[in-house]
Amino acid sequence: MGDSEERIIMLFDLDYFYAQVEEIRNPSIRDKPVVVCVYSGRTQDSGVVSTANYIARRYGVTSGIPILLAKRRLKDVEAVFLPMDHGCYEVVSARIMSTLRRNADSLEQMGIDEAYMDVTAKTSGDYGRAKELAMAIKNEVREAEGLTSSIGIGPNKLIAKIAADAQKPDGLTMVQPGEVLSFLSPLPAGRLLGVGRKTDGRLEAMGIRTVGELAGADVKRLISEFGDSLGAYLHNASMGLDEGPVHERGEAESISRIATLKEDTRDKGIILEKADWLCEEVHERLVQRSLSYRSVGVVAVMKDLSIHSRLKSLPEATDDLGVLKTTAAELFGKLLSGTDKEVRRAGVRVSGLAAKGGAQRQLTSFF
DNA sequence: GTATGCTTTCGGC
DNA sequence: TTACGGCCGAAAGCATAC
Numbered sequence: 001m002g003d004s005e006e007r008i009i010m011l012f013d014l015d016y017f018y019a020q021v022e023e024i025r026n027p028s029i030r031d032k033p034v035v036v037c038v039y040s041g042r043t044q045d046s047g048v049v050s051t052a053n054y055i056a057r058r059y060g061v062t063s064g065i066p067i068l069l070a071k072r073r074l075k076d077v078e079a080v081f082l083p084m085d086h087g088c089y090e091v092v093s094a095r096i097m098s099t100l101r102r103n104a105d106s107l108e109q110m111g112i113d114e115a116y117m118d119v120t121a122k123t124s125g126d127y128g129r130a131k132e133l134a135m136a137i138k139n140e141v142r143e144a145e146g147l148t149s150s151i152g153i154g155p156n157k158l159i160a161k162i163a164a165d166a167q168k169p170d171g172l173t174m175v176q177p178g179e180v181l182s183f184l185s186p187l188p189a190g191r192l193l194g195v196g197r198k199t200d201g202r203l204e205a206m207g208i209r210t211v212g213e214l215a216g217a218d219v220k221r222l223i224s225e226f227g228d229s230l231g232a233y234l235h236n237a238s239m240g241l242d243e244g245p246v247h248e249r250g251e252a253e254s255i256s257r258i259a260t261l262k263e264d265t266r267d268k269g270i271i272l273e274k275a276d277w278l279c280e281e282v283h284e285r286l287v288q289r290s291l292s293y294r295s296v297g298v299v300a301v302m303k304d305l306s307i308h309s310r311l312k313s314l315p316e317a318t319d320d321l322g323v324l325k326t327t328a329a330e331l332f333g334k335l336l337s338g339t340d341k342e343v344r345r346a347g348v349r350v351s352g353l354a355a356k357g358g359a360q361r362q363l364t365s366f367f
Numbered sequence: 368g369t370a371t372g373c374t375t376t377c378g379g380c
Numbered sequence: 381t382t383a384c385g386g387c388c389g390a391a392a393g394c395a396t397a398c
Contacts, residue, residue, distance in 0.1 A: 038385040038386065039385090040385065040386095046383080046384080047384075048386095049385095050385075050386090066382085066383045068382080068383045084386095086386095086387095110379080110380075111380040111387090113380075114380075193379090194378095229391085255387095255388095256386080256387065256388075257386085257387085258385075258386055259385095259386085295374095297375095301385090307376075308375090308376095309374085311374050311375075313372085313374085345385080347387090349387095
Protein backbone atom coordinates (compact mmCIF):
# COMPACT_ATOMS: atom_id res chain seq x y z
CA MET A 1 0.00 0.00 0.00
CA GLY A 2 1.55 3.29 -1.05
CA ASP A 3 1.09 6.97 -0.47
CA SER A 4 -1.82 7.03 -2.89
CA GLU A 5 -4.03 5.86 -0.03
CA GLU A 6 -2.98 8.61 2.38
CA ARG A 7 -5.74 11.13 2.86
CA ILE A 8 -5.92 14.56 4.40
CA ILE A 9 -9.22 15.20 6.17
CA MET A 10 -10.49 18.36 7.85
CA LEU A 11 -13.31 18.84 10.30
CA PHE A 12 -14.74 22.36 10.11
CA ASP A 13 -16.85 23.45 13.09
CA LEU A 14 -18.54 26.81 13.64
CA ASP A 15 -18.04 28.02 17.22
CA TYR A 16 -21.17 28.19 19.44
CA PHE A 17 -23.04 28.65 16.19
CA TYR A 18 -26.54 29.87 17.06
CA ALA A 19 -25.34 32.19 19.81
CA GLN A 20 -22.57 33.55 17.61
CA VAL A 21 -25.06 34.33 14.83
CA GLU A 22 -27.13 36.23 17.38
CA GLU A 23 -24.03 38.20 18.41
CA ILE A 24 -23.49 39.19 14.78
CA ARG A 25 -27.11 40.29 14.41
CA ASN A 26 -26.88 42.40 17.54
CA PRO A 27 -23.27 43.20 18.49
CA SER A 28 -24.33 44.98 21.67
CA ILE A 29 -24.87 41.61 23.37
CA ARG A 30 -21.35 40.35 22.61
CA ASP A 31 -19.93 41.06 26.06
CA LYS A 32 -22.78 39.38 27.93
CA PRO A 33 -23.85 35.79 28.43
CA VAL A 34 -25.97 34.84 25.38
CA VAL A 35 -28.28 31.84 25.68
CA VAL A 36 -30.23 30.55 22.67
CA CYS A 37 -33.24 28.55 23.86
CA VAL A 38 -35.79 26.05 22.57
CA TYR A 39 -39.02 27.10 24.28
CA SER A 40 -41.42 24.15 24.45
CA GLY A 41 -44.47 26.36 25.05
CA ARG A 42 -45.75 24.36 28.03
CA THR A 43 -45.10 27.14 30.54
CA GLN A 44 -43.18 30.40 30.55
CA ASP A 45 -39.52 29.32 30.29
CA SER A 46 -40.10 25.59 29.93
CA GLY A 47 -37.58 24.18 27.47
CA VAL A 48 -33.84 23.73 27.15
CA VAL A 49 -30.72 25.62 26.18
CA SER A 50 -29.68 24.96 22.61
CA THR A 51 -26.40 26.89 22.53
CA ALA A 52 -24.69 29.39 24.80
CA ASN A 53 -21.72 31.66 24.17
CA TYR A 54 -18.46 31.15 26.07
CA ILE A 55 -19.29 33.84 28.62
CA ALA A 56 -22.45 31.92 29.57
CA ARG A 57 -20.53 28.65 29.66
CA ARG A 58 -18.31 30.06 32.41
CA TYR A 59 -21.46 30.04 34.58
CA GLY A 60 -22.17 26.39 33.79
CA VAL A 61 -24.74 27.15 31.11
CA THR A 62 -24.29 24.50 28.42
CA SER A 63 -26.33 22.83 25.71
CA GLY A 64 -29.26 20.75 26.91
CA ILE A 65 -29.80 22.12 30.41
CA PRO A 66 -33.28 23.39 31.34
CA ILE A 67 -33.84 27.10 30.68
CA LEU A 68 -34.93 27.60 34.29
CA LEU A 69 -31.64 26.15 35.51
CA ALA A 70 -29.72 28.45 33.14
CA LYS A 71 -31.64 31.46 34.48
CA ARG A 72 -30.78 30.47 38.02
CA ARG A 73 -27.10 30.12 37.21
CA LEU A 74 -27.13 33.55 35.55
CA LYS A 75 -29.38 35.31 38.05
CA ASP A 76 -26.61 37.62 39.31
CA VAL A 77 -25.51 38.87 35.88
CA GLU A 78 -27.11 40.64 32.95
CA ALA A 79 -27.71 37.80 30.50
CA VAL A 80 -29.51 37.64 27.16
CA PHE A 81 -32.00 34.83 26.52
CA LEU A 82 -33.20 34.45 22.92
CA PRO A 83 -35.49 31.98 21.13
CA MET A 84 -34.01 29.92 18.31
CA ASP A 85 -34.42 31.42 14.86
CA HIS A 86 -33.74 28.28 12.90
CA GLY A 87 -34.54 29.78 9.49
CA CYS A 88 -31.89 32.45 9.93
CA TYR A 89 -29.23 29.96 11.00
CA GLU A 90 -30.06 27.76 7.99
CA VAL A 91 -29.45 30.62 5.58
CA VAL A 92 -26.08 31.49 7.14
CA SER A 93 -25.09 27.82 7.27
CA ALA A 94 -25.96 27.25 3.60
CA ARG A 95 -23.70 30.11 2.50
CA ILE A 96 -20.80 28.78 4.56
CA MET A 97 -21.29 25.19 3.39
CA SER A 98 -21.05 26.31 -0.23
CA THR A 99 -17.77 28.06 0.59
CA LEU A 100 -16.49 24.85 2.15
CA ARG A 101 -17.61 22.80 -0.84
CA ARG A 102 -15.57 24.99 -3.18
CA ASN A 103 -12.49 24.21 -1.09
CA ALA A 104 -12.86 20.43 -0.81
CA ASP A 105 -12.69 17.35 -3.01
CA SER A 106 -15.77 16.10 -1.16
CA LEU A 107 -17.79 17.31 1.80
CA GLU A 108 -19.92 15.56 4.41
CA GLN A 109 -22.15 17.95 6.31
CA MET A 110 -22.83 16.94 9.92
CA GLY A 111 -25.78 18.90 11.20
CA ILE A 112 -26.04 22.65 10.64
CA ASP A 113 -22.63 23.83 11.85
CA GLU A 114 -20.11 21.11 11.05
CA ALA A 115 -18.63 19.35 8.03
CA TYR A 116 -15.90 16.89 7.17
CA MET A 117 -13.84 17.80 4.12
CA ASP A 118 -11.56 15.53 2.14
CA VAL A 119 -8.84 17.87 0.89
CA THR A 120 -6.34 15.26 -0.33
CA ALA A 121 -6.35 16.34 -3.97
CA LYS A 122 -6.87 20.04 -3.20
CA THR A 123 -3.63 19.99 -1.21
CA SER A 124 -1.78 17.36 -3.25
CA GLY A 125 -1.54 15.42 0.01
CA ASP A 126 0.69 18.09 1.55
CA TYR A 127 0.05 18.98 5.22
CA GLY A 128 1.71 22.37 4.86
CA ARG A 129 -0.76 23.28 2.14
CA ALA A 130 -3.60 21.83 4.21
CA LYS A 131 -2.80 24.21 7.05
CA GLU A 132 -2.70 27.16 4.65
CA LEU A 133 -6.04 26.09 3.20
CA ALA A 134 -7.56 25.84 6.67
CA MET A 135 -6.36 29.34 7.57
CA ALA A 136 -7.77 30.66 4.29
CA ILE A 137 -11.14 29.05 4.99
CA LYS A 138 -11.28 30.46 8.53
CA ASN A 139 -10.44 33.91 7.16
CA GLU A 140 -13.04 33.74 4.43
CA VAL A 141 -15.78 32.75 6.88
CA ARG A 142 -14.72 35.46 9.31
CA GLU A 143 -14.68 38.14 6.60
CA ALA A 144 -17.89 37.08 4.89
CA GLU A 145 -19.99 36.30 7.97
CA GLY A 146 -18.07 37.65 10.95
CA LEU A 147 -18.01 34.16 12.48
CA THR A 148 -15.13 32.30 14.08
CA SER A 149 -14.64 28.60 13.53
CA SER A 150 -12.41 25.74 14.61
CA ILE A 151 -10.72 23.28 12.29
CA GLY A 152 -9.02 19.95 12.89
CA ILE A 153 -6.73 18.36 10.28
CA GLY A 154 -5.64 14.74 10.25
CA PRO A 155 -5.26 11.57 8.20
CA ASN A 156 -8.90 10.50 8.79
CA LYS A 157 -12.24 11.67 10.19
CA LEU A 158 -11.56 10.29 13.67
CA ILE A 159 -8.37 12.32 14.09
CA ALA A 160 -9.76 15.43 12.38
CA LYS A 161 -12.71 15.47 14.79
CA ILE A 162 -10.63 15.06 17.93
CA ALA A 163 -8.13 17.62 16.65
CA ALA A 164 -10.91 20.18 16.10
CA ASP A 165 -12.10 19.66 19.67
CA ALA A 166 -8.58 20.07 21.03
CA GLN A 167 -8.56 23.84 20.62
CA LYS A 168 -11.65 26.00 20.43
CA PRO A 169 -13.04 28.54 19.90
CA ASP A 170 -11.16 29.93 16.88
CA GLY A 171 -8.76 26.97 16.85
CA LEU A 172 -6.68 25.25 14.22
CA THR A 173 -5.09 21.94 15.16
CA MET A 174 -3.17 19.71 12.78
CA VAL A 175 -2.12 16.15 13.57
CA GLN A 176 0.15 14.58 10.97
CA PRO A 177 0.35 10.78 10.60
CA GLY A 178 3.58 10.52 12.60
CA GLU A 179 2.02 12.45 15.50
CA VAL A 180 -1.21 10.47 15.80
CA LEU A 181 -0.21 8.08 18.58
CA SER A 182 1.41 10.70 20.80
CA PHE A 183 -1.57 13.00 20.23
CA LEU A 184 -4.13 10.36 21.18
CA SER A 185 -2.51 8.42 23.97
CA PRO A 186 -2.91 10.91 26.85
CA LEU A 187 -6.54 11.71 26.00
CA PRO A 188 -9.36 10.21 28.10
CA ALA A 189 -10.94 7.24 26.32
CA GLY A 190 -14.28 9.06 26.39
CA ARG A 191 -13.03 11.45 23.72
CA LEU A 192 -13.36 8.74 21.08
CA LEU A 193 -16.56 8.86 19.07
CA GLY A 194 -18.80 6.04 20.23
CA VAL A 195 -17.44 6.00 23.77
CA GLY A 196 -20.20 7.53 25.84
CA ARG A 197 -20.84 7.36 29.57
CA LYS A 198 -21.77 3.70 29.54
CA THR A 199 -18.81 2.37 27.55
CA ASP A 200 -16.46 4.69 29.43
CA GLY A 201 -17.64 3.23 32.73
CA ARG A 202 -17.05 -0.32 31.55
CA LEU A 203 -13.57 0.61 30.31
CA GLU A 204 -12.79 2.20 33.65
CA ALA A 205 -13.85 -1.02 35.38
CA MET A 206 -11.25 -2.78 33.22
CA GLY A 207 -8.62 -0.29 34.37
CA ILE A 208 -8.63 1.65 31.11
CA ARG A 209 -8.83 5.42 31.39
CA THR A 210 -6.85 6.82 28.46
CA VAL A 211 -6.70 6.12 24.74
CA GLY A 212 -3.11 4.96 25.26
CA GLU A 213 -4.22 2.39 27.83
CA LEU A 214 -6.92 1.28 25.41
CA ALA A 215 -4.30 0.82 22.69
CA GLY A 216 -2.35 -1.38 25.08
CA ALA A 217 -5.34 -3.60 25.84
CA ASP A 218 -5.64 -7.08 24.37
CA VAL A 219 -7.99 -7.09 21.35
CA LYS A 220 -9.52 -10.41 22.39
CA ARG A 221 -10.33 -8.99 25.81
CA LEU A 222 -12.00 -5.96 24.20
CA ILE A 223 -14.02 -8.18 21.87
CA SER A 224 -15.10 -10.51 24.64
CA GLU A 225 -16.19 -7.53 26.72
CA PHE A 226 -17.83 -5.38 24.03
CA GLY A 227 -18.59 -7.76 21.16
CA ASP A 228 -17.08 -8.03 17.68
CA SER A 229 -18.26 -4.69 16.40
CA LEU A 230 -17.56 -2.28 19.26
CA GLY A 231 -14.51 -4.27 20.41
CA ALA A 232 -12.81 -4.06 17.02
CA TYR A 233 -13.81 -0.43 16.67
CA LEU A 234 -12.25 0.48 20.04
CA HIS A 235 -9.06 -1.35 19.14
CA ASN A 236 -8.70 0.44 15.80
CA ALA A 237 -9.78 3.83 17.12
CA SER A 238 -7.27 3.70 19.98
CA MET A 239 -4.53 3.52 17.36
CA GLY A 240 -6.01 6.35 15.35
CA LEU A 241 -7.24 4.12 12.54
CA ASP A 242 -10.45 5.01 10.69
CA GLU A 243 -11.22 4.13 7.08
CA GLY A 244 -14.57 5.92 6.97
CA PRO A 245 -14.85 7.93 3.75
CA VAL A 246 -16.05 11.52 3.55
CA HIS A 247 -19.48 10.72 2.22
CA GLU A 248 -21.59 13.37 0.51
CA ARG A 249 -25.08 13.20 1.90
CA GLY A 250 -28.02 13.08 -0.47
CA GLU A 251 -31.53 14.14 0.35
CA ALA A 252 -32.88 13.51 3.83
CA GLU A 253 -33.96 9.93 4.50
CA SER A 254 -36.69 10.88 6.93
CA ILE A 255 -38.85 13.83 7.92
CA SER A 256 -40.12 14.20 11.46
CA ARG A 257 -41.90 16.62 13.71
CA ILE A 258 -42.19 16.40 17.48
CA ALA A 259 -43.90 18.69 19.97
CA THR A 260 -44.44 18.99 23.70
CA LEU A 261 -48.02 18.53 24.95
CA LYS A 262 -49.61 21.18 27.13
CA GLU A 263 -49.69 18.67 29.99
CA ASP A 264 -48.66 15.06 30.57
CA THR A 265 -51.53 12.77 29.62
CA ARG A 266 -52.72 9.35 28.42
CA ASP A 267 -55.90 10.87 26.97
CA LYS A 268 -56.19 9.48 23.44
CA GLY A 269 -58.19 12.51 22.28
CA ILE A 270 -55.50 14.98 23.32
CA ILE A 271 -52.69 12.88 21.92
CA LEU A 272 -54.39 12.24 18.59
CA GLU A 273 -55.33 15.89 18.19
CA LYS A 274 -51.64 16.72 18.46
CA ALA A 275 -50.74 13.75 16.24
CA ASP A 276 -53.06 15.01 13.50
CA TRP A 277 -51.40 18.40 13.61
CA LEU A 278 -47.93 16.79 13.48
CA CYS A 279 -49.05 14.74 10.46
CA GLU A 280 -50.22 17.91 8.71
CA GLU A 281 -46.87 19.56 9.36
CA VAL A 282 -44.93 16.57 8.07
CA HIS A 283 -47.24 16.25 5.07
CA GLU A 284 -46.71 19.89 4.16
CA ARG A 285 -42.98 19.31 3.96
CA LEU A 286 -43.55 16.18 1.86
CA VAL A 287 -45.68 18.16 -0.58
CA GLN A 288 -43.17 21.01 -0.76
CA ARG A 289 -40.51 18.55 -1.82
CA SER A 290 -42.78 16.30 -3.94
CA LEU A 291 -41.98 13.20 -1.91
CA SER A 292 -43.86 10.04 -1.04
CA TYR A 293 -43.25 7.92 2.07
CA ARG A 294 -43.33 4.17 2.69
CA SER A 295 -42.98 4.02 6.49
CA VAL A 296 -44.70 5.88 9.28
CA GLY A 297 -43.27 6.11 12.79
CA VAL A 298 -44.50 7.64 16.00
CA VAL A 299 -42.52 8.47 19.09
CA ALA A 300 -43.54 9.44 22.60
CA VAL A 301 -41.37 10.96 25.29
CA MET A 302 -42.96 9.98 28.57
CA LYS A 303 -43.26 11.92 31.82
CA ASP A 304 -40.03 10.35 33.06
CA LEU A 305 -38.27 11.32 29.78
CA SER A 306 -38.04 7.71 28.64
CA ILE A 307 -38.69 7.22 24.93
CA HIS A 308 -41.03 4.77 23.21
CA SER A 309 -41.55 4.39 19.49
CA ARG A 310 -43.56 2.34 16.97
CA LEU A 311 -43.14 2.02 13.23
CA LYS A 312 -45.15 0.56 10.38
CA SER A 313 -44.05 -0.08 6.82
CA LEU A 314 -46.74 0.30 4.19
CA PRO A 315 -47.25 -2.09 1.26
CA GLU A 316 -46.52 0.73 -1.17
CA ALA A 317 -45.38 4.34 -1.24
CA THR A 318 -47.99 7.05 -0.86
CA ASP A 319 -48.25 10.78 -0.28
CA ASP A 320 -51.70 10.65 1.27
CA LEU A 321 -52.40 12.74 4.39
CA GLY A 322 -55.34 10.53 5.43
CA VAL A 323 -53.19 7.39 5.40
CA LEU A 324 -50.58 9.22 7.45
CA LYS A 325 -53.10 10.29 10.09
CA THR A 326 -54.79 6.89 10.28
CA THR A 327 -51.48 5.04 10.56
CA ALA A 328 -50.13 7.44 13.18
CA ALA A 329 -53.31 7.02 15.25
CA GLU A 330 -53.04 3.23 15.05
CA LEU A 331 -49.38 3.38 16.10
CA PHE A 332 -50.07 5.68 19.07
CA GLY A 333 -52.72 3.18 20.16
CA LYS A 334 -50.18 0.36 20.07
CA LEU A 335 -47.58 2.50 21.81
CA LEU A 336 -49.89 3.43 24.67
CA SER A 337 -50.88 -0.19 25.22
CA GLY A 338 -47.19 -1.00 25.74
CA THR A 339 -46.73 1.30 28.72
CA ASP A 340 -48.74 2.90 31.49
CA LYS A 341 -46.69 6.08 31.68
CA GLU A 342 -48.06 9.49 30.80
CA VAL A 343 -46.99 11.12 27.53
CA ARG A 344 -45.03 14.38 27.65
CA ARG A 345 -44.06 14.85 23.99
CA ALA A 346 -45.43 13.28 20.82
CA GLY A 347 -43.78 12.93 17.41
CA VAL A 348 -44.46 11.67 13.88
CA ARG A 349 -41.83 10.56 11.39
CA VAL A 350 -42.00 9.38 7.78
CA SER A 351 -39.22 7.48 6.03
CA GLY A 352 -38.65 5.43 2.92
CA LEU A 353 -38.89 8.70 1.02
CA ALA A 354 -38.99 8.71 -2.78
CA ALA A 355 -39.63 11.27 -5.48
CA LYS A 356 -43.35 11.40 -6.08
CA GLY A 357 -44.68 10.95 -9.61
CA GLY A 358 -42.89 8.36 -11.74
CA ALA A 359 -44.99 5.19 -11.91
CA GLN A 360 -48.06 6.78 -10.40
CA ARG A 361 -48.08 9.66 -12.84
CA GLN A 362 -47.56 7.28 -15.77
CA LEU A 363 -50.43 5.15 -14.54
CA THR A 364 -52.65 8.22 -14.37
CA SER A 365 -51.78 9.31 -17.87
CA PHE A 366 -52.27 5.77 -19.14
CA PHE A 367 -55.95 5.84 -18.17
C1' DG B 368 -23.51 -18.27 5.91
C1' DT B 369 -24.92 -14.03 3.57
C1' DA B 370 -27.97 -10.66 2.20
C1' DT B 371 -31.80 -7.97 3.04
C1' DG B 372 -35.54 -5.74 5.34
C1' DC B 373 -38.09 -4.29 9.45
C1' DT B 374 -38.46 -2.28 14.03
C1' DT B 375 -36.66 -0.04 18.14
C1' DT B 376 -33.19 2.32 20.53
C1' DC B 377 -29.20 5.29 20.83
C1' DG B 378 -26.89 9.32 20.63
C1' DG B 379 -24.81 13.60 17.97
C1' DC B 380 -25.73 18.25 16.89
C1' DT C 381 -36.21 22.04 45.17
C1' DT C 382 -37.09 21.11 40.62
C1' DA C 383 -36.43 22.24 36.36
C1' DC C 384 -35.92 18.93 30.43
C1' DG C 385 -36.10 20.23 22.48
C1' DG C 386 -36.39 18.99 18.04
C1' DC C 387 -34.47 17.22 14.80
C1' DC C 388 -31.52 13.62 12.24
C1' DG C 389 -28.75 9.13 10.85
C1' DA C 390 -26.69 4.90 12.59
C1' DA C 391 -26.53 0.89 15.37
C1' DA C 392 -28.60 -3.03 17.34
C1' DG C 393 -31.44 -6.84 17.32
C1' DC C 394 -34.43 -9.76 15.08
C1' DA C 395 -36.84 -12.29 11.19
C1' DT C 396 -36.90 -14.14 6.64
C1' DA C 397 -35.14 -15.86 2.20
C1' DC C 398 -31.87 -18.16 -0.43
